[in-house]
Amino acid sequence: MPKTYTLPPLPYAYNALEPYISQQIMTLHHDKHHNAYVTGANAALDKLEKARAGTLQIDIKGTLRDLSFNVGGHKLHSIFWTNMAAAGKGGGGAPTGKLADKITADFGSVDKFKAQFSDAAKAVEGSGWALLLYDHEIDSLVLTQVEKQNFMHLPELPILLSIDVWEHAYYLQYLNDRAKYVEAWWNVVNWEDVGKRLEKAIK
Numbered sequence: 001m002p003k004t005y006t007l008p009p010l011p012y013a014y015n016a017l018e019p020y021i022s023q024q025i026m027t028l029h030h031d032k033h034h035n036a037y038v039t040g041a042n043a044a045l046d047k048l049e050k051a052r053a054g055t056l057q058i059d060i061k062g063t064l065r066d067l068s069f070n071v072g073g074h075k076l077h078s079i080f081w082t083n084m085a086a087a088g089k090g091g092g093g094a095p096t097g098k099l100a101d102k103i104t105a106d107f108g109s110v111d112k113f114k115a116q117f118s119d120a121a122k123a124v125e126g127s128g129w130a131l132l133l134y135d136h137e138i139d140s141l142v143l144t145q146v147e148k149q150n151f152m153h154l155p156e157l158p159i160l161l162s163i164d165v166w167e168h169a170y171y172l173q174y175l176n177d178r179a180k181y182v183e184a185w186w187n188v189v190n191w192e193d194v195g196k197r198l199e200k201a202i203k
């Protein structure tokens with residue numbers, strides 16, 4: 001049997017991000033969508049194992065694309081959950097310390113960073129993500145978009161902050177108003193988690 005991925009529990013209650021993200025969205029998003037990526041990733045690994053054993057003929061290109069899509073979804077959601085916290089209980093407010101200094105140095109100000117990150121999130125074509133990364137080579141924070149959830153972002157750059165802008169992340173509450181969701185989402189950003197990820201990336 002190949003090694004398998006497992007669905008991590010949410011680090012807070014399903015209703016913890018209300019009123020900004022509803023309990024219904026969080027429940028479906030975690031238990032159905034994220035779970036489906038874990039199941040899909042394990043199914044792709046299993047297919048590859050069977051192909052090696054000679055008991056299954058596979059389309060290697062399609063299977064590896066499935067693996068990338070599902071592992072991408074699993075990894076991105078795992079970061080996304082921990083990038084958030086209940087408003088006023090670790091979520092929202094403003095970044096502090098080294099993270100605030102770094103954002104200010106690289107983007108001009110926290111407000112300019114938030115504006116550009118929001119622009120990136122709102123402008124993702126179809127389903128996808130906006131990410132904040134750190135590039136050690138140029139000692140700089142970098143923004144990118146991910147289409148769907150295949151890892152099209154710059155290789156090796158660790159992800160510090162992520163926002164899911166698939167419709168399943170907001171439609172039940174915000175309908176087609178992605179911009180409203182993105183603006184509300186800042187109220188649940190866990191800056192402490194982002195700061196810890198930056199410290200680890202810089203080391």
Ligand SMILES: [Fe+2]
Pocket residue numbers: 029033077164166168169
């Ligand atoms: Fe999602």
